[in-house]
Amino acid sequence: xxxxxxxxxxxxxxxxxxxxxxxxxxxxxxxxxxxxxxxxxxxxxxxxxxxxxxxxxxxxxxxxxxxxxxxxxxxxxxxxxxxxxxxxxxxxxxxxxxxxxxxxxxxxxxxxxxxxxxxxxxxxxxxxxxxxxxxxxxxxxxxxxxxxxxxxxxxxxxxxxxxxxxxxxxxxxxxxxxxxxxxxxxxxxxxxxxxxxxxxxxxxxxxxxxxxxxxxxxxxxxxxxxxxxxxxxxxxxxxxxxxxxxxxxxxxxxxxxxxxxxxxxxxxxxxxxxxxxxxxxxxxxxxxxxxxxxxxxxxxxxxxxxxxxxxxxxxxxxxxxxxxxxxxxxxxxxxxxxxxxxxxxxxxxxxxxxxxxxxxxxxxxxxxxxxxxxxxxxxxxxxxxxxxxxxxxxxxxxxxxxxxxxxxx
Amino acid sequence: xxxxxxxxxxxxxxxxxxxxxxxxxxxxxxxxxxxxxxxxxxxxxxxxxxxxxxxxxxxxxxxxxxxxxxxxxxxxxxxxxxxxxxxxxxxxxxxxxxxxxxxxxx
Ligand code: HEM
Ligand code: FES
Numbered sequence: 001x002x003x004x005x006x007x008x009x010x011x012x013x014x015x016x017x018x019x020x021x022x023x024x025x026x027x028x029x030x031x032x033x034x035x036x037x038x039x040x041x042x043x044x045x046x047x048x049x050x051x052x053x054x055x056x057x058x059x060x061x062x063x064x065x066x067x068x069x070x071x072x073x074x075x076x077x078x079x080x081x082x083x084x085x086x087x088x089x090x091x092x093x094x095x096x097x098x099x100x101x102x103x104x105x106x107x108x109x110x111x112x113x114x115x116x117x118x119x120x121x122x123x124x125x126x127x128x129x130x131x132x133x134x135x136x137x138x139x140x141x142x143x144x145x146x147x148x149x150x151x152x153x154x155x156x157x158x159x160x161x162x163x164x165x166x167x168x169x170x171x172x173x174x175x176x177x178x179x180x181x182x183x184x185x186x187x188x189x190x191x192x193x194x195x196x197x198x199x200x201x202x203x204x205x206x207x208x209x210x211x212x213x214x215x216x217x218x219x220x221x222x223x224x225x226x227x228x229x230x231x232x233x234x235x236x237x238x239x240x241x242x243x244x245x246x247x248x249x250x251x252x253x254x255x256x257x258x259x260x261x262x263x264x265x266x267x268x269x270x271x272x273x274x275x276x277x278x279x280x281x282x283x284x285x286x287x288x289x290x291x292x293x294x295x296x297x298x299x300x301x302x303x304x305x306x307x308x309x310x311x312x313x314x315x316x317x318x319x320x321x322x323x324x325x326x327x328x329x330x331x332x333x334x335x336x337x338x339x340x341x342x343x344x345x346x347x348x349x350x351x352x353x354x355x356x357x358x359x360x361x362x363x364x365x366x367x368x369x370x371x372x373x374x375x376x377x378x379x380x381x382x383x384x385x386x387x388x389x390x391x392x393x394x395x396x397x398x399x400x401x402x403x404x405x406x407x408x409x
Numbered sequence: 410x411x412x413x414x415x416x417x418x419x420x421x422x423x424x425x426x427x428x429x430x431x432x433x434x435x436x437x438x439x440x441x442x443x444x445x446x447x448x449x450x451x452x453x454x455x456x457x458x459x460x461x462x463x464x465x466x467x468x469x470x471x472x473x474x475x476x477x478x479x480x481x482x483x484x485x486x487x488x489x490x491x492x493x494x495x496x497x498x499x500x501x502x503x504x505x506x507x508x509x510x511x512x513x514x515x
Contacts, residue, residue, distance in 0.1 A: 074450060077450070078452065112476060115454060119456075119479060119480060119482065120479070120483070122483075124483070124515060125482075345443060346443055346444070346446075348438075348446060348448070354449055355449060355450060358455045363483075363515060366515060
C-alpha cells in the first residue's frame with residue numbers, strides 16, 4: 001500500500017550513504033519490476049546485500065534502503081521499536097482525518113492491545129465456519145465463465161471473489177461489489193485527486209454501515225467490532241474507521257494479486273495444473289508453495305533512531321522497503337527456491353510477513369486460495385494463457401498483474 | 410544441556426540437546442523438527458508454533474501470559490495442554506521436557 005507520489009526533484013543521496021550502495025531503483029517506473037517483480041527482486045539480491053535507492057517507496061522521506069538477505073529483512077521485521085510502522089501509510093491524513101490504519105500502522109505497545117482483540121475474530125476455528133460460503137462464492141463466480149471459453153481472470157474472478165467474501169464477513173449487500181472494487185483500485189493504484197476521493201468514499205460508506213450497526217446490531221464482523229472491548233472500553237469512531245478501512249485494504253488486493261500469480265503459473269505449467277486435477281489432496285501444499293513463490297507484499301518501515309544493520313549505518317528517519325519475496329526465495333534458506341514443489345516439507349515462507357505485524361488474515365487467505373484452486377482444478381476445464389501476451393505487473397506495496405487472459409477449450 | 414523430546418505428528422520422536430536461553434520453538438527450527446512453522450519468528454502474532462505439552466510437564470512451565478493465552482485461540486486445534494513453543498524459554502529445570510507437534514499449524 002502506498003499513498004501519493006514524491007516529487008522527483010527531491011532525489012538525493014544523503015551523506016551517510018556510501019555511494020557503492022546506491023542503485024537508481026524507481027519503485028514506480030522500474031521496467032523490470034513491471035515485467036516480473038519476483039525476478040527483478042532477485043536481480044537486486046545479486047546487486048548486493050544492502051542497497052540504497054534515492055527514490056522514495058512511499059509518500060515522504062529521502063530515498064529508501066533495500067536489504068536483500070533474509071537475515072537482514074527478518075531482523076528489521078523483528079525490531080519494531082527501531083523500525084516503526086507508524087505513519088507509513090497516512091491514508092487518513094491524506095483526507096484530513098485523524099484515524100490511523102489499525103493495526104498495520106500502529107507500533108508497540110498499542111499494537112498488541114489491538115491484535116489481542118482482533119486475533120480471535122480471524123482464528124482458524126472462525127474461518128473454518130466460513131469455508132462453505134467461500135467455496136460457494138468461488139463456484140458462483142467461476143461457474144458462469146465456463147461457457148465463454150475464456151476470461152480476463154483478474155477482473156472476472158480474482159477481484160470479485162475476495163471482495164464477495166469481505167462483504168459476507170462485514171454483512172454488506174452483494175450489490176455493493178463493484179463500488180468496493182472501485183475504491184480498492186483507486187486507493188491502492190491511484191494517485192492524487194482520484195485516490196483522495198476514493199479514500200473519502202470508502203470511509204463514508206464504512207461509517208454509514210457502522211452507524212447502521214449501532215442502531216441495529218447483527219451477526220457480522222462490524223457489529224462485533226462495535227461490541228468489542230479494548231482495555232475495558234469500546235472502540236471510538238476513529239478506531240472503528242481505521243480498523244474497517246485496514247481490513248478492507250489488507251484483505252482484498254493481497255488475495256487478488258496472489259491469485260493472479262498463482263493462476264499465471266498454473267496456466268503456463270500445464271503439468272502442475274494436471275497434477276492438481278489428478279491429486280486434489282495436493283492443493284494444501286500447492287497453496288503454500290505458490291504463496292512462497294509469489295510473495296506480493298513489499299511493505300515498509302521507518303527508522304526511529306540511528307542504528308546499524310549488516311554493518312550498514314541507518315539514520316533516524318530513513319525508510320526501509322521490505323520485499324518478503326527476498327526471504328521466501330532466499331537460496332540461503334530454501335532449496336531450489338525458483339522451482340515449485342507442491343510436496344515441499346516444512347515450507348517456511350514469509351508471504352504473510354514476519355514479526356509482530358505478521359498477517360492477521362492468513363487463515364482466511366489460505367482458505368480463499370485453497371477454494372479457488374479447488375474450484376478451478378475440479379469444475380473448470382484445463383486453462384492456458386495466450387502465449388503472445390506478456391504479463392504486466394503494477395503496484396509497489398502489493399505487486400499485482402494488470403490483467404491475465406485465460407482460455408480453455 | 411537440557412534434553413527436550415519432540416514427538417512429530419508422523420510419530421517420529423526427536424530427542425535433542427537444547428541450549429538454555431533459547432525457546433522450544435527456536436530449538437525445533439535449529440534441529441529440523443518437522444511441523445513447527447513459527448511464521449512470525451516468536452513475535453506472538455502467528456500461533457504457528459503450537460505444541461501440546463506432556464500433561465506432567467504442563468504445570469511445571471512458567472504459565473502462559475495473557476497475550477499467549479489470547480493467541481492460543483488462534484491455533485488450529487487448541488487443547489487444555491496447548492502452548493506456543495516460542496514462549497517457552499529453556500532453563501535447566503526443563504531437562505526432560507516432552508512436547509507433541511500437532512498435525513497441522515493452520
Ligand atoms: C494472500 C493474501 C495475503 C497476503 C499475501 C498478506 C500479506 C500480509 C503481510 C506481508 C502483512 C505484513 C505487513 C507489514 O508487516 O507491514 C500483512 C498484514 C496484515 N494482513 Fe494480510 N495478507 C493477505 C491476506 C489478508 C486477509 C484476507 C486479511 C483480512 C483480514 C488480511 C489482513 C491483514 C492485516 C489486518 C494486517 C496487519 C496486521 C498487523 O499490523 O498486525 N490479510 N498481510
Ligand atoms: S512463532 Fe509466531 S506465535 Fe510463536
